[in-house]
Amino acid sequence: MPEIKNAFHVQPAKLLALGFLGLILLGAFILWLPVSTHEGISFIDALFTATSAVCVTGLTVVDTSTTFTLFGQIVIMLLIQVGGIGFVTIAILIAVLLGRRIGLRERLVLQEAYGQVSLSGLIRLTQQIAVITVVVEGCGALLLAARFIPEYGVGNGLFYGLFHAVSAFNNAGFALWSDNLMGFAHDASVLLVIAALVILGGLGYTVILDIVRKKSVRRLSLHSKMMLIGTAALLIGSTLVFLALEGDNPKTLGPMGWGDKWLNAFFMAVVPRTAGFNSVDMAGLTDSSVYWTMLLMFIGGGPGSTAGGIKVTSLIVLILAVWSVLTRREDVQAMGRRISRDVVFRALAIVFFGGVIVFAGSFLLTLTEPDGTGLHKLLFETVSAFGTVGLSLNFTPHLSPLGKLVISVIMFLGRVGPLTVAYALAIPPRAKPIRYPKEDVLVG
Amino acid sequence: MPEIKNAFHVQPAKLLALGFLGLILLGAFILWLPVSTHEGISFIDALFTATSAVCVTGLTVVDTSTTFTLFGQIVIMLLIQVGGIGFVTIAILIAVLLGRRIGLRERLVLQEAYGQVSLSGLIRLTQQIAVITVVVEGCGALLLAARFIPEYGVGNGLFYGLFHAVSAFNNAGFALWSDNLMGFAHDASVLLVIAALVILGGLGYTVILDIVRKKSVRRLSLHSKMMLIGTAALLIGSTLVFLALEGDNPKTLGPMGWGDKWLNAFFMAVVPRTAGFNSVDMAGLTDSSVYWTMLLMFIGGGPGSTAGGIKVTSLIVLILAVWSVLTRREDVQAMGRRISRDVVFRALAIVFFGGVIVFAGSFLLTLTEPDGTGLHKLLFETVSAFGTVGLSLNFTPHLSPLGKLVISVIMFLGRVGPLTVAYALAIPPRAKPIRYPKEDVLVG
Ligand SMILES: [K+]
Ligand SMILES: [K+]
Numbered sequence: 004m005p006e007i008k009n010a011f012h013v014q015p016a017k018l019l020a021l022g023f024l025g026l027i028l029l030g031a032f033i034l035w036l037p038v039s040t041h042e043g044i045s046f047i048d049a050l051f052t053a054t055s056a057v058c059v060t061g062l063t064v065v066d067t068s069t070t071f072t073l074f075g076q077i078v079i080m081l082l083i084q085v086g087g088i089g090f091v092t093i094a095i096l097i098a099v100l101l102g103r104r105i106g107l108r109e110r111l112v113l114q115e116a117y118g119q120v121s122l123s124g125l126i127r128l129t130q131q132i133a134v135i136t137v138v139v140e141g142c143g144a145l146l147l148a149a150r151f152i153p154e155y156g157v158g159n160g161l162f163y164g165l166f167h168a169v170s171a172f173n174n175a176g177f178a179l180w181s182d183n184l185m186g187f188a189h190d191a192s193v194l195l196v197i198a199a200l201v202i203l204g205g206l207g208y209t210v211i212l213d214i215v216r217k218k219s220v221r222r223l224s225l226h227s228k229m230m231l232i233g234t235a236a237l238l239i240g241s242t243l244v245f246l247a248l249e250g251d252n253p254k255t256l257g258p259m260g261w262g263d264k265w266l267n268a269f270f271m272a273v274v275p276r277t278a279g280f281n282s283v284d285m286a287g288l289t290d291s292s293v294y295w296t297m298l299l300m301f302i303g304g305g306p307g308s309t310a311g312g313i314k315v316t317s318l319i320v321l322i323l324a325v326w327s328v329l330t331r332r333e334d335v336q337a338m339g340r341r342i343s344r345d346v347v348f349r350a351l352a353i354v355f356f357g358g359v360i361v362f363a364g365s366f367l368l369t370l371t372e373p374d375g376t377g378l379h380k381l382l383f384e385t386v387s388a389f390g391t392v393g394l395s396l397n398f399t400p401h402l403s404p405l406g407k408l409v410i411s412v413i414m415f416l417g418r419v420g421p422l423t424v425a426y427a428l429a430i431p432p433r434a435k436p437i438r439y440p441k442e443d444v445l446v447g
Numbered sequence: 448m449p450e451i452k453n454a455f456h457v458q459p460a461k462l463l464a465l466g467f468l469g470l471i472l473l474g475a476f477i478l479w480l481p482v483s484t485h486e487g488i489s490f491i492d493a494l495f496t497a498t499s500a501v502c503v504t505g506l507t508v509v510d511t512s513t514t515f516t517l518f519g520q521i522v523i524m525l526l527i528q529v530g531g532i533g534f535v536t537i538a539i540l541i542a543v544l545l546g547r548r549i550g551l552r553e554r555l556v557l558q559e560a561y562g563q564v565s566l567s568g569l570i571r572l573t574q575q576i577a578v579i580t581v582v583v584e585g586c587g588a589l590l591l592a593a594r595f596i597p598e599y600g601v602g603n604g605l606f607y608g609l610f611h612a613v614s615a616f617n618n619a620g621f622a623l624w625s626d627n628l629m630g631f632a633h634d635a636s637v638l639l640v641i642a643a644l645v646i647l648g649g650l651g652y653t654v655i656l657d658i659v660r661k662k663s664v665r666r667l668s669l670h671s672k673m674m675l676i677g678t679a680a681l682l683i684g685s686t687l688v689f690l691a692l693e694g695d696n697p698k699t700l701g702p703m704g705w706g707d708k709w710l711n712a713f714f715m716a717v718v719p720r721t722a723g724f725n726s727v728d729m730a731g732l733t734d735s736s737v738y739w740t741m742l743l744m745f746i747g748g749g750p751g752s753t754a755g756g757i758k759v760t761s762l763i764v765l766i767l768a769v770w771s772v773l774t775r776r777e778d779v780q781a782m783g784r785r786i787s788r789d790v791v792f793r794a795l796a797i798v799f800f801g802g803v804i805v806f807a808g809s810f811l812l813t814l815t816e817p818d819g820t821g822l823h824k825l826l827f828e829t830v831s832a833f834g835t836v837g838l839s840l841n842f843t844p845h846l847s848p849l850g851k852l853v854i855s856v857i858m859f860l861g862r863v864g865p866l867t868v869a870y871a872l873a874i875p876p877r878a879k880p881i882r883y884p885k886e887d888v889l890v891g
Binding site: 289290291293294295298321322324325327328344347348349351352355356358362365366369370374375376377378379382422425426 | 734735738768769772792802810820821823
């Protein structure tokens with residue numbers, strides 16, 4: 004019954020994609036209003052900022068701290084929160100609070116939004132997500148405020164704490180200082196709280212809920228185990244890589260003591276997946292670190308989280324599939340479980356679209372930006388947008404108007420997910436239950 | 448029976464990889480001898496040149512035309528021919544000519560070398576490959592010689608014709624002029640003959656034989672149809688892309704008349720897949736053209752040909768697999784045929800290794816080469832080596848000794864094929880016929 008199967012996916016996908024688009028346009032309009040900024044901004048800059056906030060990317064063409072009024076900054080924070088937790092979740096929560104019944108249609112949209120396999124328990128999941136968000140962001144905000152209040156006063160200190168907790172847990176990477184978090188390079192209390200929020204946010208609600216429910220590592224789902232192992236491996240490995248590459252670099256970690264070297268190398272490993280805060284000047288990194296950061300940004304965090312990129316699990320599934328080819332096994336397997344062909348194909352499609360988007364995006368930028376800009380800057384910007392990371396080699400403000408549009412579209416694709424967008428655009432195929440004869444093809 | 452299955456692949460793979468390695472070392476030693484060069488070269492340069500010749504890549508650290516004696520140039524031509532047609536083919540041909548019996552073991556090696564599915568008819572295939580090579584290279588050599596003899600005399604003209612026909616049909620890209628084929632940018636008789644040889648060589652023997660045997664397009668195998676359609680699409684599309692990107696560039700096609708613009712844009716579309724000749728200065732290209740060229744180099748030509756890269760069919764199979772995900776079909780299908788899961792997984796593994804090799808290789812180059820060299824140069828060099836293309840942004844001679852080693856290893860991996868190398872290195876897994884329970888993983 005291919006038609007029903009398709010209806011399951013095309014309609015929710017369309018609604019999700021259009022919802023994000025509507026939210027972006029609404030946000031752009033509000034940020035464009037005189038009340039949001041001190042001296043006004045162009046519509047393309049307002050659109051870029053709204054896209055960056057809703058898609059929790061954090062790339063900025065204007066300085067968030069000096070351009071926007073308190074009102075504008077609160078709008079940005081709300082866009083981050085709604086974009087991060089998902090407007091579907093917000094809409095369902097409001098409906099539940101108002102005592103309305105949630106029908107099959109809404110459940111199907113939720114299923115697509117969360118990337119869930121089953122239809123049952125979606126409403127409970129929505130409520131649990133809300134509770135987790137409030138608890139985690141609340142704790143983060145208080146911890147950060149405790150650090151900020153002595154310096155900025157109670158009102159500003161609380162707002163700064165809340166803004167950065169929301170920005171961190173939703174992996175947005177917006178900060179209210181012109182140099183992002185570079186002023187806190189020696190401040191473990193700020194960097195570690197932010198890092199913890201970023202890591203939790205990047206694992207995804209599915210994993211956090213699984214840990215809260217099961218309370219035992221051994222009984223966790225295969226998905227949670229993969230995410231935890233993959234995340235730990237990427238974090239530990241990348242901390243060592245950055246320590247080795249940047250330890251002696253006078254522009255970054257070189258002048259620091261050993262404690263701060265470790266702290267900032269760890270922070271550099273955390274943020275490309277996909278927070279986009281920076282505690283050192285990205286433009287001062289060695290070419291090797293820039294390249295390694297691109298890899299981390301392309302991989303991103305976990306599915307069903309605020310992270311972009313191809314996702315840690317997609318990468319692991321593909322590695323396992325390749326391993327099954329090398330060892331000539333029939334099944335793709337991991338930790339005593341078999342992974343179905345459908346999951347492998349879905350991971351393949353995601354990585355394929357990721358590659359196509361990054362290539363096409365940076366190719367377009369070679370056309371829109373002046374020749375000789377340097378491929379590494381364009382590629383870095385594109386991967387950062389696709390991974391909704393928001394790190395930049397200080398190049399975003401120099402983008403041409405067309406370039407800003409390209410990056411905006413990539414942020415959108417990165418946040419909504421290339422597969423969801425593809426489903427939203429796909430024409431439902433006609434039912435065709437014919438099975439063709441098999442023929443082999445050589446593939447090198 | 449996984450052990451037997453593995454024995455089928457590990458042993459021939461090991462032999463193929465070691466054979467190529469031996470041929471490279473032998474070639475390096477001969478090119479290092481005083482008789483091969485006018486003024487001597489370092490061993491690393493001899494090794495690099497031999498690797499480049501045996502892996503039919505065409506990257507050069509020294510000028511082939513002025514560094515090597517006639518003897519050295521003939522050695523390079525023979526290395527290209529043996530590396531291109533494959534030393535297994537040569538060995539089998541000699542054995543057949545000597546009237547020796549070819550056993551199962553040799554057939555298994557041939558099967559791996561040709562990437563063939565079936566074990567029958569391999570000897571006949573070997574003989575047919577030899578005939579095709581002699582006929583095509585002979586015709587090409589005569590056509591080119593007809594152009595060269597008036598200019599260089601009979602002896603030199605014939606040698607130049609033969610050398611460049613061998614270099615073109617084996618997709619090697621070595622030329623006996625310091626500026627490669629830039630002196631023939633306005634000479635359709637040379638560029639079109641070379642282009643024809645390159646295209647035929649890049650299609651692969653399987654396709655050429657299929658065309659010769661069937662004589663009808665409709666009865667061609669799915670593999671041949673895919674290769675022909677894919678190659679035509681890439682050639683036509685890329686000619687138009689280069690015409691658009693370079694038509695007005697004063698450093699490349701700008702000063703040419705319309706006929707030469709088309710001729711050279713077509714040539715630019717042909718050579719990255721995977722010939723490595725150039726009729727215009729690669730360093731003069733726009734950033735966009737450089738990037739597009741990298742894409743073509745990564746894709747490469749056909750399996751069972753002298754081309755490197757991930758291969759046209761792997762790309763098409765992956766696109767079809769992604770399409771099956773989008774349309775929610777059970778089967779991956781093309782032109783009324785079903786493509787098996789095994790073929791898709793194999794294509795996936797090849798592209799995966801391709802990505803890993805290109806990333807790892809260029810990452811290593813950021814470490815071995817001075818900071819600030821420019822990522823586009825390092826990436827271009829790496830992709831060119833992996834695709835055994837041999838184009839360069841004039842950077843190869845500036846590589847550090849360690850960088851030369853990195854590029855040599857990548858050329859080797861590109862030529863032998865990442866899967867074959869992986870099989871050669873793989874430890875045979877223990878028999879484990881357990882089928883684990885299925886569990887789904889979210890891949891976002
Ligand atoms: K971000
Ligand atoms: K070549």
